[in-house]
Amino acid sequence: xxxxxxxxxxxxxxxxxxxxxxxxxxxxxxxxxxxxxxxxxxxxxxxxxxxxxxxxxxxxxxxxxxxxxxxxxxxxxxxxxxxxxxxxxxxxxxxxxxxxxxxxxxxxxxxxxxxxxxxxxxxxxxxxxxxxxxxxxxxxxxxxxxxxxxxxxxxxxxxxxxxxxxxxxxxxxxxxxxxxxxxxxxxxxxxxxxxxxxxxxxxxxxxxxxxxxxxxxxxxxxxxxxxxxxxxxxxxxxxxxxxxxxxxxxxxxxxxxxxxxxxxxxxxxxx
Amino acid sequence: xxxxxxxxxxxxxxxxxxxxxxxxxxxxxxxxxxxxxxxxxxxxxxxxxxxxxxxxxxxxxxxxxxxxxxxxxxxxxxxxxxxxxxxxxxxxxxxxxxxxxxxxx
Numbered sequence: 001x002x003x004x005x006x007x008x009x010x011x012x013x014x015x016x017x018x019x020x021x022x023x024x025x026x027x028x029x030x031x032x033x034x035x036x037x038x039x040x041x042x043x044x045x046x047x048x049x050x051x052x053x054x055x056x057x058x059x060x061x062x063x064x065x066x067x068x069x070x071x072x073x074x075x076x077x078x079x080x081x082x083x084x085x086x087x088x089x090x091x092x093x094x095x096x097x098x099x100x101x102x103x104x105x106x107x108x109x110x111x112x113x114x115x116x117x118x119x120x121x122x123x124x125x126x127x128x129x130x131x132x133x134x135x136x137x138x139x140x141x142x143x144x145x146x147x148x149x150x151x152x153x154x155x156x157x158x159x160x161x162x163x164x165x166x167x168x169x170x171x172x173x174x175x176x177x178x179x180x181x182x183x184x185x186x187x188x189x190x191x192x193x194x195x196x197x198x199x200x201x202x203x204x205x206x207x208x209x210x211x212x213x214x215x216x217x218x219x220x221x222x223x224x225x226x227x228x229x230x231x232x233x234x235x236x237x238x239x240x241x242x243x244x245x246x247x248x249x250x251x252x253x254x255x256x257x258x259x260x261x262x263x264x265x266x267x268x269x270x271x
Numbered sequence: 272x273x274x275x276x277x278x279x280x281x282x283x284x285x286x287x288x289x290x291x292x293x294x295x296x297x298x299x300x301x302x303x304x305x306x307x308x309x310x311x312x313x314x315x316x317x318x319x320x321x322x323x324x325x326x327x328x329x330x331x332x333x334x335x336x337x338x339x340x341x342x343x344x345x346x347x348x349x350x351x352x353x354x355x356x357x358x359x360x361x362x363x364x365x366x367x368x369x370x371x372x373x374x375x376x
Contacts, residue, residue: 219291219304226295226302236297240284243295247286 010054015111016044018169018180019196020118022111023049028057031102038104041194042183051114052095053087053107060084060101071113071232078233080113082106089114112167112184113232120238123172123245126230129202130186131168131179133161133193134271137200138179140168141258142228148205148260150187155264160271164192167230170199172245177253200271202249203258211266214257221255222247277325277349277358278318278365285313294357303357307333312349316358318365322349 011032012025021044026032036043067083078096080087085106089096096114100106116126129142130149134157141152153165163169163179166186171178177199181192204216204224216224225246233239260266279285285294292305292313305313308330315325326342334341352358359365 217291218289219293222286222288222293223302223304231300234299236282239295239297239300243284244286247288250288 013039014044014046014049015039015042015183016046016194017042017111017182018115018119018124018171020051020115021046021049022114023052024055024107025053026055026057028102031055031057034102034104035107038108039183041191050094050118051089053089053110054095054097055107056097056099057102058099069109069113069232071117071234073233073235078114078117080110080232082109085110089117091117108184112230115169116230117233117238119169119171120231120233120242120245123241123248124170124177125242125245125249126182126184127168127170127225128166128228128230129168130165131163131192132156133163133179133195133197134159134267136197137271138163138197139200139270140170140179140202141205142168142202142224143205144228148207148262151207151262152205152260152266153186153188153190155262155266157264157267160267161193161195162190163195165190170249172248173198177249199253202253202255203270204255206257206259207262208259209261211260211269212258213269214259216255216257218250218255221250225250225255273362274321274323275346275349276318276321276361276364277312277316278361278367279313279316280356280359281367283357296356298356301355303355308345309348309352312345312352312358318359318367322346 010025012023014021014023069082072079078089085100087098087110098110119125129140130153131138131140150165163181165188167182167184169180169182178196179199180196181194183191231242282297283294292310294303311329323342326345330341331338349360353360
């Protein structure tokens, strides 16, 4: 009897961000190489993975490229959809699949989404902010596009270790919060260092004619933090968990406004 | 005139921080900051106390306003908050699954 199926060799790598190993399986050696370059510094030798995705590469006809991302939970499975990818993840089995074209951006979005879902259950989050370690503490610099995340990252002195210029990774630990480096880049297009440190402060960025730090009321701190969180899921339980996580964070971590003139002297105020 | 009862919607998350009450809709992640009157309504919305009693015992005491006018304004505000999914309103007492009401902390 002729063989009706063909066994396809699966290639894989583990991308570990924030201490969470995610295995990505693909049958395409070229795509594997793309991922190895894209996540250089975050590829782990870990044999265990907390999440595992099989990637099926398809031709670019999934749908509207400008469609917003949709993240829904139904019947024990999360489904993620955007114009350029379709994915499913089942937390109980830790496994999922991704259908996308052969580009590194779609899987980057899937990784961000799955990390936000896992972190939301644990009191952590991804935040639109640059972050860097100085003198053993991590400092977060939050703001919308053009707020100065890239600028402050570019101005960082040699003794500061850049964790990211775009999306910070914050985990809740027993004694506080820890920020991790991420490969999620902004305009600087430079991967963060794969290291971590306890969070010392969150600064809300504002450009100005001088460098100064001003306290802000707790309510404004919470609102600003919520406005800068990355969160995609249409899920009441996780929305509530993320809301409370933001308030926990501002009750334990100093939040201030950092007004800065774009030169290196601003870092004299940090750390 | 029928009485109106208010209850906190258990599908929203609420936090009070430094005197500011903030509420997030679990449905669409919209964030609301309540003013002082809305905060009084939220805190008193136990499903059992009628609105006219809340107005008389809480709002009139706090703001020294005419009870009739205050009740009219409070009812409009309560209906607005209900429209945003923050409160539930009914002409009968509302029995809530969680006596604490909502995911408030």
